[in-house]
Amino acid sequence: MAKWGEGDPRWIVEERPDATNVNNWHWKESNASGWSKDKLNELLLHFEVNSPDKNLAVKIIEFDKLEGEAIANNRKGKLIFFYEWNLVLKWQGTILNDEEKQKINGKITIPNLSEENTIDEIDITVTVDESSDKSEVLKQFMYKVGRDKVREQLDKYITCLKSDYAKNLILPKKDNAAQAQTKTMPANHVTSNKAVINDSNIKASSNEKSEKPLGVKIDCKTLMLEEKFQCKVSELWDCFSRIEPMTAFTRGEVKLNFSKNGEFVLFGGNISGKYTEIVDSKKMVMTWRYKQWPTAHYSNVEMEFVDMEDHTLLRMTQTFVPASEFDTTRMNWQRYYFDSIRATFGYGSFLY
Incomplete structure (x- = not known):
């Protein structure tokens, strides 16, 4: 690990024309x-x-x-x-x-x-x-x-x-990308909702007097999922609230402070957020972001845990998901959260 102040060249921002995934470092x-x-x-x-x-x-x-x-x-x-x-x-x-x-x-x-x-x-x-x-x-x-x-x-x-x-998938570095153009969102892109973020690094042009950051409009969608697990509510709740089971199904280091305003970091820093509401064994609400999303943009995730007669039903609603990342986000929830929980703890899919 590089000492404080020395810096790792993989983290140094190149003057890339597209300004994305510098040095191919991010996932x-x-x-x-x-x-x-x-x-x-x-x-x-x-x-x-x-x-x-x-x-x-x-x-x-x-x-x-x-x-x-x-x-x-x-x-x-x-x-x-x-x-x-x-x-x-x-x-x-x-x-x-x-x-x-x-x-x-x-x-x-x-x-x-x-x-x-x-x-x-x-x-x-x-x-x-x-x-x-x-x-x-x-x-x-x-x-x-x-x-x-x-x-x-x-x-x-x-x-x-x-x-x-x-x-x-491998992006060219700055020496090979001189002709690359800045990517922009299509003006006619249809979405279900929109989000606005403020990035202090986005400055007005030099000929403008205003020092206020510019708002960046992002096309967003809402993701709604329902998953059934053959386990008790308390067992599924533990998977999302305790560091030991969360470490087991994510197969990596977990940073977790499960409390209101407590933060979490998963999957090598690719997923991070903060808990905003917790109702024991019934509901948790959190801010949630994927590392490659636009700077400072968070979605809102609400999970409801419903105790059914012979299984547990998980209802999840995620708002403000960038439209360009919607399919990937849905797939990743399924693969790295739900399917991994079933495979790790044997909770399985509920079958009629």
């Missing part, structure tokens, strides 16, 4: 799920596998299942990728020297395409819809030859995710 997250679905369709749909003697021909005709997500992160100039996909592909094959030219149908199941597995560790299962001598020939062909060909296509997806998609 920047991008949802690559939509792009990934398009890329997987491009690489796998209508993909053909043929035997060396051209007698066996198999084509992937459609997706029976394409579920999952992909996230690309830039942290301290380092790219980090998270992806997890569950794929089921329908294939159709033909034995060309067969006089009947019978069409054989089957499926390829890929349940664990994720960054936790190397391409060789990915499970690929081959099945046929109806068992026969002819279908068994094509099944064995797809098992011995087709699986490797499919793995090659999956490897192309991973390569493209880490190169083509990620190329815009």
Whole structure:
């Protein structure tokens, strides 16, 4: 750690034309799920596998299942990728020297395409819809030859995710960004509400006499979520009010003063805020901000804990979320708060 006054060059503000994410130091997250679905369709749909003697021909005709997500992160100039996909592909094959030219149908199941597995560790299962001598020939062909060909296509997806998609996540430094233009909000952007912040660093132009800071108008939205947990109200309340369980599900250092006007810092400083109202085991209200939001801009978060007959219902309302960060904010609540709490403590989703 640098001594007081010496300064860490990663924190020194460069004269960047776009004035965002200096030195790529702050966490920047991008949802690559939509792009990934398009890329997987491009690489796998209508993909053909043929035997060396051209007698066996198999084509992937459609997706029976394409579920999952992909996230690309830039942290301290380092790219980090998270992806997890569950794929089921329908294939159709033909034995060309067969006089009947019978069409054989089957499926390829890929349940664990994720960054936790190397391409060789990915499970690929081959099945046929109806068992026969002819279908068994094509099944064995797809098992011995087709699986490797499919793995090659999956490897192309991973390569493209880490190169083509990620190329815009690392921002150029000041020497490479002389032509960059300052980003502005579209004038005709439609939102549900607006917020105004005052930044003392925003000064009037030198030819103006006023010394007052300028107001910056931000297009905002309201996020409303309901989540069910298989646990008591007191157990879920502890997850948001006590440092031990909060440290467990956030998997990092937590700074927490759970009291009115008490402050909190989570996820390596990316999330911070202050509690403004606490009603024990029933409601908590707080200011809340994501580090990459505009300077001094906070949202308001209200959580209600409802004791149901056999589960706990959490109602959350978050106002003044920057419209440009709305989808990312919703996804992060789900992934890093709710899903992580369920996975860490086994509270699970309530199922009827």
